[in-house]
Amino acid sequence: MAELLEDIKKPENLVHKKSSVLTDNVMHYCPGCSHGVVHKLIAEVIEEMGIQDKTVGVAPVGCSVFIYNYLDIDWQEAAHGRAPALGTAISRLRPDRFVFTYQGDGDLAAIGTAETIHACNRGENMVMIFINNGIYGMTGGQMAPTTLEGMKASTCPFGRDPKTDGNPLKMTEIVAQLPGTNFVTRQAVHTAAAVRRTKKAIRKAFEKQKEKTGTSFVEVVSTCNSGWKMNPVDSNKWMEENMFPFYPLGDIKDV
């Protein structure tokens, strides 16, 4: 066994290398969380495009507030929901830089709705990565704007009732209607094939920024096994059965 381990470590047997844009910091995310996978994909895209020194990321408030500990690029940490406002100014004042925001559903689709819509409507040259797991993770599992009808959360313990709690919001479909967006897609990272498709989408969003034709928007439907109170495998299954019918995967806009 020891011999086998030594053999694996040899450079000629290397089949996958951690992106140089990912730091060695241990991620704080729960096992099964989608954040780590999406972080890795962004890091790989930045490395492959060779834009580490030209990229500025904007971190949200929520579970991924500490994304700046994991990706070795310059970062600004925004107030809750305001990442697109920061991104707007960064992109306008440094048009030679690749700017992206990374936001969860509470951040992007509740408290930051105005900033999201107006940045996309103005067509700010930036990438927006939207992690939608239908729940507030960091604050402990409260109802999100994207929580499905009937889905339980700590502030709708008997399931979301549209009569009293309102309806889940399809922010991605909304921004796709705005003239300022040039690429709008919804992906997931629950299978190896889905991870590859999401990476392709993120790469395309970053490449699109070279055209200076507006905002590129990538939603990643994600799991929150702690908030959903399910193990990672069941979370993925639940997501496929419940989230995907309401939030269907695929490109919504590509111009």
Next chain:
Amino acid sequence: MSELRLMKGNEAIAEAAIRCGTDGYFGYPITPQSEVMERLMELRPWESTGMVVLQAESEVASINMLYGGAGCGKRVMTSSSSPGISLMQEGLSYMAGAELPCLVVNVVRGGPGLGTIQPSQSDYFQSVKGGGHGDYKLIVLAPASVQEMADFVELSFDLAFKYRNPAMILSDGMIGQMMEKVELKPQQKRWTDEEVAQMHSWATTGKTADRDRNIITSVELDSEAHEQFNNRLQAKYREIEEHEVRFEEIDTDDADYLIVAYGSSARISSAAIEILREKGLKVGLLRPITLWPFPTSRLQELSGKLKGILSVEMSSGQMVEDIRLAVNGKVKVEHFGRYGGVVPSPDEVADALEQKLIGG
């Protein structure tokens, strides 16, 4: 070359912003300061200096655009009036916490609530005591003329970048709307991206191989570390208090009575002093130019030889508390104010001083 022009205080802000090399203005319309952005849009500085001017979707967005721009090491500013400035308080707290320089101009109108569009000075507390959540301070400059509206733009940026702290010009509807002659400084160059990267090693200019990544943030979950950070902020504030107090004195040498007033109220009070001096009363004026840091030491010095101090403010009495703290009971301190958008006359101020400090 400098240029002598006649214009409104709000317009002077816009002209001075372009000329001192501001990189970006982000704002939202509100009376009585909309001329700032209107003038900028008319002047089209993006074609001359490359300055970005953007009408944002709200004051909340504006202040967060300042965060993003300042985080890149750029000279960024906004202007608004009282209700809009209230909306910016969260952003200002974040910027103070992330130690980001910027300029916010408040052309104050009467409150609370939607209030009135007429001049007022009732945002003093909000400006000098922090305004948002947490222990922090803004550097607050109070112009009393259109000339100072123009001059304080560059001064605010200098102080903001020197201390990596947000600065505010606390004006009011009167200074913003009135027209006076103003000498405008010649056009200065904006910093290049290379200069920014060199001068501001903390800015998010893009992580190069020769340095660690820069992170602009105000979050620190370790209480001990966060206390240390707060101590560092406080040390910075003490340094500002020591070095950056600015004020003007008129006729204080022989004064028995002192009026303390800033901005519009100082203009009115200087006329009141003339009325009172004609009556044989020895009255002087201390005009704080920086409201924070406040001229506390100078007031302490003066208090020993004074018979009374009158704080004249277009508020129900806010700065008067800082004067009382400064003199610590050594001398009687009274307040006179008109508020809700009412501007007092010099006669009213003179009468108030006689009534409140001398009696009868």
